Amino acid sequence: MMNNNEILYDVQGLSRYFPSKRGVVKAVDDVSFQIRKGETFSLVGESGCGKTTCGRTLLGVYSKTAGKVLYHGVDKDSLNKAQQKEYLQKNQMIFQDPYACLDPRMSIASIIEEGMKVHFSYSASERTAICAELLHEVGLPAEFLSRFPHELSGGQRQRIGIARALAMNPEFIVCDEPIAALDVSIQAQVVNLLIRLQKEMGLTYLFISHDLSMVKHISDKIAVMYLGSIVELGTPDVIYNRPMHPYSKALLSAIPVADPDGNWAKKRIPLTGEVPSPVDAPAGCKFWKRCPYAKETCKEQRPALRELETGHFVACHFTEEL
Amino acid sequence: MEPLLKVENLHVRFASYAGNVHAVRGVSFEVGRGEVLAIVGESGCGKTVTAKAAMRLLDRTNAIVDKDSRIELDGQDMLHMPRRKLNTIRGKDISMIFQDSMTSLNPTMTVGKQIMENLLTHTSMTKGAARKRAKELLELVEIPDPEDRLDCYPHQLSGGMRQRVMIAIALACDPKLLIADEPTTALDVTIQAQLLDLLGRIKEQNGMSVILVTHDLGVVASFAQRVQVMYAGQIVEHGTVEDIFKRPKHPYTWALLSSIPGRALSSKSELYALKGTPPDLRRPLIGCPFAERCEYCMGICKKQCPSETEVSEGHSASCWLCHEFAPKVQPPRIFGGNE
Structure with a gap:
């Protein structure tokens, strides 16, 4: 059993801005959260x-504009070369598009073993044996080693992406919309695989998805983001059954329920308009323009993330009154 | 009309x-x-x-x-x-x-x-x-x-x-x-x-x-208002929304409905995942197209394609289980079966 209290990542005020012609895009704006070892944290x-952007900035794929990332309690910026290399090995990523994330000119074997060549000193035959084992682990036959990505289906490619991440013996994986491009029945297969691997190997996931029903199923903690900020953070039970932020409420009520008597349309909280441009995010609360309960204070003051009950954080001035 | x-x-x-x-x-x-x-x-x-x-x-x-x-x-x-x-x-x-x-x-x-x-x-x-x-x-x-x-x-x-x-x-x-x-x-x-x-x-x-x-x-x-479920180029079940969601009769419809994560009983439990892949549509199909992946597959399913059976008015399924001589099987629990 894992030590559930150990904090793997402590993210403090992480920001990432992108310059653009029309102004600064605040893609991630002062985001703070903690990920504990062995849990699935979802955005x-x-x-x-x-x-x-948040997931990529966390791993350092994008350099951060501001903030601090503590990894095992140590500031990530203070790692020396050798530690950085180890960090890169232990922190992996699975990508959204199973068609674009595999090099079409590399065989499956060379895709999976590429990282091993850099980080481990295995012989060629050892690497092949490990690759075959990894394929077995993700539920594919060993013949696939000599095949090329175009010969595989979307679900099979996503499994290769997972095997490639596992080859590095990671402790933390950023799963960036791993199931968005897959068919419903294949989605369930891949999610089952991710859950099984987590149980067997004690992996920690940062799971990024817009599929809210799947997120509910696999997460230990969920953060709802809006325009670069976290508006609500809590356990799936809290977020799905007792959401407090008006945006979370609207977002969750928009999930169509596969139940003909659900009276989905009646219970829905309508959200008008679309997400405003992140270039000129409104001053004050980022959500006030679309918020049905917005008051004067909301236009001027940005609400901070407050802890309402243990482990349940909400960024709204008036949650208690709603 | x-x-x-x-x-x-x-x-x-x-x-x-x-x-x-x-x-x-x-x-x-x-x-x-x-x-x-x-x-x-x-x-x-x-x-x-x-x-x-x-x-x-x-x-x-x-x-x-x-x-x-x-x-x-x-x-x-x-x-x-x-x-x-x-x-x-x-x-x-x-x-x-x-x-x-x-x-x-x-x-x-x-x-x-x-x-x-x-x-x-x-x-x-x-x-x-x-x-x-x-x-x-x-x-x-x-x-x-x-x-x-x-x-x-x-x-x-x-x-x-x-x-x-x-x-x-x-x-x-x-x-x-x-x-x-x-x-x-x-x-x-x-x-x-x-x-x-x-x-x-x-x-x-x-x-x-x-x-x-x-x-x-x-x-x-x-x-x-009405739904038809297709599999491998055929309609396997059709009926009103109520029929399909509350009284589905075809094992493929059961599988589709079971794979919705919201219906899973507890979080992080194994989601229902339909195994295998749909048949190759270049080949002629012998028997029921779903037989290969069906948990309830019987001998006849691989030999002859089931005809459409009307279960109630406007609700039909193409499955041998709906035949009057078929063994009675319990559908998954969420559709009223009791496992």
Whole structure:
């Protein structure tokens, strides 16, 4: 059993801005959260809310504009060369598009073993044996080693992406919309695989998705993002049954329920308009323009993330009154 | 009353270098007036091909529709209609919304022109009147500042807005039948909810029929009245929304419904995942197409294809389990079985 209290990642005020012609895009804006070892931490939100940027900035794929990332309690910026190399080995990523994330000119074997060549000193035959074992682990036959990505289906490619991440013997994996491009029945297969691997190997996931029903199923903790900020953070039970932030409420009520008597349309909280441009995010609360309960204070003051009950954080001035 | 659309024994094959792909295998169904019919199934099961065949939009160079297939819209034979006549019906009586709004709209034409194109082709409106009507249509689909948006190009709009523009084009001539092929699949849930509301309201107003092609069972439950489940080019079960969601009879429908994560009993438990892959549509099918992946497969399933059995009025399933001599099996617990 894992020590559940150990904090793997402590993210403090992480920001990533992108310059653009029309001004600065605050893709991730002062985001703080903690990920504990062995848990699945999920980021959800509409497209363009900064989920993917957040995951990439955390790993250092994008350099951060501001903030601090503590990894095992140590500031990531203070790692020396050797430690950085180890960090890169232990922190892996699975990508959204199973068609674009595999090099079409490399065989499956060379895709999986590429990282091993850099980080481990295995012989060629050892690497092949490990590759075959990894394929078995993700539920594919060993014949696939000599094949090329175009010969595989979407679900099979996503499994190769997972095998490639596992080859590095990671402790933490950023799963960036791993199931968005897959068919419903294949999605369940891949999610089952991810859950099984987590149980067997004690992996920690940062799971990024806009599929809210799947997120509910696999997460230990969920952060709802809107325009680069976290508006609500809590356990799936809290977020799905007792959401407090008006945006989370609207977002969750928009999930169509596969139940003909669900009276889905009646219970829905309508959200008008679309996500405003992140270039000129409104001053004050980022959500006030679309918020049905917005008051004067909301236009001027940005609400901070407050802890309402243990482990349940909300960024709204008036949650208690709603 | 006569149904609006009648499809009988539709077979579609596609010529490919590795042999003919028999994508739709004997599909028959009807769409009543003012009714929403949903077609659901996995990718490659023939949902879109069926919908496109009804519009006669299949590629003429490699799609082969069997001679005895029949598609009738309002009593008119769609499959053997001359092109000239067809062009007066498509876009007017029957129109379609596609999944990918970026590739379906013309990137070199303004949104206004694309809506007006439809109006100018099918009605005797002047350009000025057509522009006015186009603006009204943008208002109808709830696009803010419609006057300005008329002169926008598709790339200047967001995905949700482009999908609204497509709906406006499809609705321009008050069609009797709207075919919506995965209209909200590429969109966020909040935008999806807005669009489904909008479509529902417009449907109520002008009483059109809708064929909704989707793989999202949540969307089906909240929007459709009747559902047909397709697998490997065949309809395996059809009935009202209530029938399909509460009293499903076909093991494939059970599998589809069970794989919805919200129905799983506890979090992080194993999700129900259908094993295997659909059959190769290039080969002739012997027996039930689902037999290979079916948990309840019996000897006969691999030898002979089950015929359609009516379970109750308007609810039929093509499964040997519905036969009177079949053993009684317990459906999964969530559909009233008790394991």
